[in-house]
Amino acid sequence: AKRLYSASASAGLRINADRLQETIHHTCQWGAAHRYGSGPTETGMSRLSLSDDDAQVRRWFAEETKKLGCSLVVDELGNMFASRRGSLPKPTPMIAMGSHLDTQPRGGRYDGILGVVAAVEVLRTLAENGYSTHHDVGIVNWTNEEGARFPKSMMASGVWAGKIPLKQAYSLPDIFDPSATVKSELQRLGYIGDIACSSTGYALGAHFELHIEQGPILEESGKKIGVVQGGQAYRWFTVTVSGRDAHTGTTPFKSRSDPLLAASKMIVSSNAIAKKLGALASTGVFKIPPSSSTNTIASNVTFTLDIRHPDDAVVDEVQRLCTESFQAIAEEDGRGVKVDMSLDTDSPATKFDPDCIKMVEKAATKLVGADGWLHITSGAGHDSVNTSSRCPTTMIFVPCKDGVSHHPEEYCSPEDCALGAQTLLESVINYDKF
Amino acid sequence: AKRLYSASASAGLRINADRLQETIHHTCQWGAAHRYGSGPTETGMSRLSLSDDDAQVRRWFAEETKKLGCSLVVDELGNMFASRRGSLPKPTPMIAMGSHLDTQPRGGRYDGILGVVAAVEVLRTLAENGYSTHHDVGIVNWTNEEGARFPKSMMASGVWAGKIPLKQAYSLPDIFDPSATVKSELQRLGYIGDIACSSTGYALGAHFELHIEQGPILEESGKKIGVVQGGQAYRWFTVTVSGRDAHTGTTPFKSRSDPLLAASKMIVSSNAIAKKLGALASTGVFKIPPSSSTNTIASNVTFTLDIRHPDDAVVDEVQRLCTESFQAIAEEDGRGVKVDMSLDTDSPATKFDPDCIKMVEKAATKLVGADGWLHITSGAGHDSVNTSSRCPTTMIFVPCKDGVSHHPEEYCSPEDCALGAQTLLESVINYDKF
Ligand SMILES: NC(=O)NCCC(=O)O
Ligand SMILES: NC(=O)NCCC(=O)O
Numbered sequence: 001a002k003r004l005y006s007a008s009a010s011a012g013l014r015i016n017a018d019r020l021q022e023t024i025h026h027t028c029q030w031g032a033a034h035r036y037g038s039g040p041t042e043t044g045m046s047r048l049s050l051s052d053d054d055a056q057v058r059r060w061f062a063e064e065t066k067k068l069g070c071s072l073v074v075d076e077l078g079n080m081f082a083s084r085r086g087s088l089p090k091p092t093p094m095i096a097m098g099s100h101l102d103t104q105p106r107g108g109r110y111d112g113i114l115g116v117v118a119a120v121e122v123l124r125t126l127a128e129n130g131y132s133t134h135h136d137v138g139i140v141n142w143t144n145e146e147g148a149r150f151p152k153s154m155m156a157s158g159v160w161a162g163k164i165p166l167k168q169a170y171s172l173p174d175i176f177d178p179s180a181t182v183k184s185e186l187q188r189l190g191y192i193g194d195i196a197c198s199s200t201g202y203a204l205g206a207h208f209e210l211h212i213e214q215g216p217i218l219e220e221s222g223k224k225i226g227v228v229q230g231g232q233a234y235r236w237f238t239v240t241v242s243g244r245d246a247h248t249g250t251t252p253f254k255s256r257s258d259p260l261l262a263a264s265k266m267i268v269s270s271n272a273i274a275k276k277l278g279a280l281a282s283t284g285v286f287k288i289p290p291s292s293s294t295n296t297i298a299s300n301v302t303f304t305l306d307i308r309h310p311d312d313a314v315v316d317e318v319q320r321l322c323t324e325s326f327q328a329i330a331e332e333d334g335r336g337v338k339v340d341m342s343l344d345t346d347s348p349a350t351k352f353d354p355d356c357i358k359m360v361e362k363a364a365t366k367l368v369g370a371d372g373w374l375h376i377t378s379g380a381g382h383d384s385v386n387t388s389s390r391c392p393t394t395m396i397f398v399p400c401k402d403g404v405s406h407h408p409e410e411y412c413s414p415e416d417c418a419l420g421a422q423t424l425l426e427s428v429i430n431y432d433k434f
Numbered sequence: 435a436k437r438l439y440s441a442s443a444s445a446g447l448r449i450n451a452d453r454l455q456e457t458i459h460h461t462c463q464w465g466a467a468h469r470y471g472s473g474p475t476e477t478g479m480s481r482l483s484l485s486d487d488d489a490q491v492r493r494w495f496a497e498e499t500k501k502l503g504c505s506l507v508v509d510e511l512g513n514m515f516a517s518r519r520g521s522l523p524k525p526t527p528m529i530a531m532g533s534h535l536d537t538q539p540r541g542g543r544y545d546g547i548l549g550v551v552a553a554v555e556v557l558r559t560l561a562e563n564g565y566s567t568h569h570d571v572g573i574v575n576w577t578n579e580e581g582a583r584f585p586k587s588m589m590a591s592g593v594w595a596g597k598i599p600l601k602q603a604y605s606l607p608d609i610f611d612p613s614a615t616v617k618s619e620l621q622r623l624g625y626i627g628d629i630a631c632s633s634t635g636y637a638l639g640a641h642f643e644l645h646i647e648q649g650p651i652l653e654e655s656g657k658k659i660g661v662v663q664g665g666q667a668y669r670w671f672t673v674t675v676s677g678r679d680a681h682t683g684t685t686p687f688k689s690r691s692d693p694l695l696a697a698s699k700m701i702v703s704s705n706a707i708a709k710k711l712g713a714l715a716s717t718g719v720f721k722i723p724p725s726s727s728t729n730t731i732a733s734n735v736t737f738t739l740d741i742r743h744p745d746d747a748v749v750d751e752v753q754r755l756c757t758e759s760f761q762a763i764a765e766e767d768g769r770g771v772k773v774d775m776s777l778d779t780d781s782p783a784t785k786f787d788p789d790c791i792k793m794v795e796k797a798a799t800k801l802v803g804a805d806g807w808l809h810i811t812s813g814a815g816h817d818s819v820n821t822s823s824r825c826p827t828t829m830i831f832v833p834c835k836d837g838v839s840h841h842p843e844e845y846c847s848p849e850d851c852a853l854g855a856q857t858l859l860e861s862v863i864n865y866d867k868f
Binding site: 105106213214215216217220232234236244245246247248249250251252253255258260261263264265267268271274275280282283284285286288291292293294295296297298301304306308333344378379380381402403404405406407 | 539540647648649650651654666668670678679680681682683684685686687689692694695697698699701702705708709714716717718719720722725726727728729730731732735738740742767778812813814815836837838839840841
């Protein structure tokens with residue numbers, strides 16, 4: 001009987017797809033922005049961390065989880081832990097479903113939001129069915145995942161995991177109004193709790209995160225669920241190339257020191273190197289002085305380089321080959337340029353917990369069949385990358401339209417949202433039984 | 435006797451090097467900006483066309499030329515023609531020494547200014563020596579050569595030469611305050627004259643322009659004077675590359691439509707094409723949307739392409755090969771990008787007048803010997819490129835430090851300024867005798 005029960009652990013439990021949709025869009029009243037269509041939900045989001053809109057959605061989160069009988073703890077960095085008691089006599093570190101409610105300034109309605117709202121839907125489903133887990137089960141709303149307002153992504157989960165000093169997080173300034181910091185905004189909103197922000201201050205038994213893929217792999221392969229194996233390593237650089245301004249009409253190539261040409265060659269070269277090694281290398285930012293003009297060679301250029309691969313050693317190798325190649329390019333044309341490459345972010349590869357992964361595989365196979373899901377490595381960083389160093393962790397990905405995220409038109413269909421939430425529910429119940 | 439006199443036409447005439455320096459820097463009190471050293475003349479200039487500073491230096495120009503007995507005519511576009519009568523019984527279209535007194539917003543003390551102030555020094559030398567030319571000899575101060583405030587370079591000489599419609603010039607807006615136009619600013623300063631701005635409204639017998647080289651060729655070859663054969667052809671394009679924003683961590687290369695990578699390849703390719711054909715191709719401006727970030731592929735990129743060669747056919751060929759190459763690059767990576775190339779400026783090659791050139795060669799040989807000067811083609815556009823379609827024209831180049839211009843630290847040594855002015859004097863006298 002035990003095995004049978006375990007095999008169809010959540011037999012009677014079905015999340016409510018309509019309620020989930022309704023709730024997602026209900027919470028998006030706080031921070032809705034960037035309308036792109038006439039429908040009531042056809043806007044993006046701008047809900048920056050610790051803004052007034054963030055405070056409103058936090059209030060909603062607190063009220064809803066209390067209605068479900070959860071106890072709510074806020075730590076010293078504003079992380080919100082809502083916990084529902086299990087049937088074991090003593091409270092245990094909860095099996096958490098975590099993600100974030102803050103968004104990019106030009107973000108969408110699913111990145112982070114889906115993970116938290118689906119977790120609320122899971123608790124609602126448990127509650128309305130009177131289903132009792134063995135262990136405590138609950139939700140984490142992590143502060144400042146996006147790092148868009150206070151420039152450090154996955155900030156509060158990073159502090160919780162001991163990777164970022166609390167002081168450093170507290171003193172991060174608003175990038176537009178440096179008079180506001182994480183600490184001053186937490187104080188303003190009354191969100192500095194008594195509990196230490198750490199894995200001992202508030203311990204977690206496990207961490208499951210449902211998230212949109214933010215890439216095109218599921219959609220292109222026709223799969224419905226991504227069972228996430230870990231996060232790839234990534235390293236961010238700022239590359240500065242310095243030359244000398246010169247007139248484009250009067251300065252022969254051999255007399256030039258042209259940083260824009262050199263930077264272009266470096267970008268092309270980094271792409272070729274990454275391709276050859278099966279890695280990614282990308283440039284998102286490219287800056288020249290504002291006084292630039294058609295007939296003036298710019299004096300300097302700055303661009304970013306983002307190198308990624310599931311294997312740290314490959315990232316090392318791409319970096320080494322890029323450094324070598326950039327040096328050679330710097331000497332190639334005219335009088336040469338100077339190049340400087342500085343490391344901004346270093347996020348090593350993460351492997352998620354095999355047991356957690358198995359629980360998701362089992363849930364996914366039951367829901368969409370063995371052919372309906374995919375093993376996938378997260379291309380992007382997530383709070384789960386931080387929690388995985390302190391507790392068993394994995395993630396569940398659902399497709400998003402055209403792989404687009406960090407964009408007002410980011411979209412995950414109601415069916416895929418519901419399937420993700422159901423997978424989350426069943427994975428947590430599997431893990432609770434396990 | 436005639437031949438002897440002609441061979442040493444200006445025997446007794448020496449320009450005053452100190453007075454020339456003093457006058458250059460005296461006039462730079464109006465618009466001095468961008469201090470780079472502690473010396474009294476160690477600033478650049480910001481004397482935008484038809485600004486209050488420009489009005490002040492125009493007043494100075496009017497007063498000084500009147501003191502020298504010149505008659506002053508202002509045409510409907512504010513061009514100032516100061517003319518000194520020759521000894522022939524009837525006035526003739528004057529042999530003009532022309533350049534401009536406006537500067538770039540971050541310009542220097544020599545570009546344009548040297549040509550006008552040296553011309554004043556030439557007239558002063560003629561006057562103090564009681565030297566009478568046969569033909570009328572004078573100076574033109576052309577309005578808005580730089581095109582920095584009202585975005586059309588060599589504007590008023592272009593209208594004078596019939597290349598730009600007067601109406602179009604009048605309606606050019608200040609790039610920072612579109613409520614001010616060329617016409618409204620001319621009116622405000624009282625600089626709309628009665629004379630038509632055209633080569634019949636105010637005819638010129640010839641046009642000699644002394645100018646800093648704005649490039650490194652003279653300096654690098656150790657020559658003192660450039661005898662300018664003409665202006666190279668140039669064509670300016672805006673290239674727009676459109677793709678789709680995507681997450682750098684989650685989007686495989688094959689699913690990307692990356693305009694920044696494609697634009698980089700295009701810039702590298704245009705450089706290679708120009709090199710192969712002995713032409714120039716340069717990118718000075720590179721723009722991506724302001725919301726760019728390290729982990730987002732930009733949705734679109736705009737860059738400028740400036741193609742130059744002394745031969746129009748080579749510019750054609752570089753353009754053709756770039757267009758072809760850009761199309762191929764657009765399809766090369768991932769899902770491809772869209773590319774659009776629009777023509778902004780088309781300035782055909784110009785050949786200066788063989789007689790004018792001979793007069794300058796003769797003067798230069800006398801002053802620095804046959805080895806001291808160089809035939810040179812102007813890499814940049816100048817008012818002389820416009821005048822040469824309507825009257826015999828050439829230019830005299832002097833070296834500038836490191837080839838730098840359009841920069842506060844633009845510098846031409848007092849010796850080189852003086853040598854340029856002496857060459858201008860002797861060239862004009864040679865032409866007058868010719
Ligand atoms: N999910 C996400 O966009 N994280 C930000 C860090 C990264 O670029 O991977
Ligand atoms: N002299 C000068 O900079 N002219 C502007 C047009 C050009 O770039 O050639």
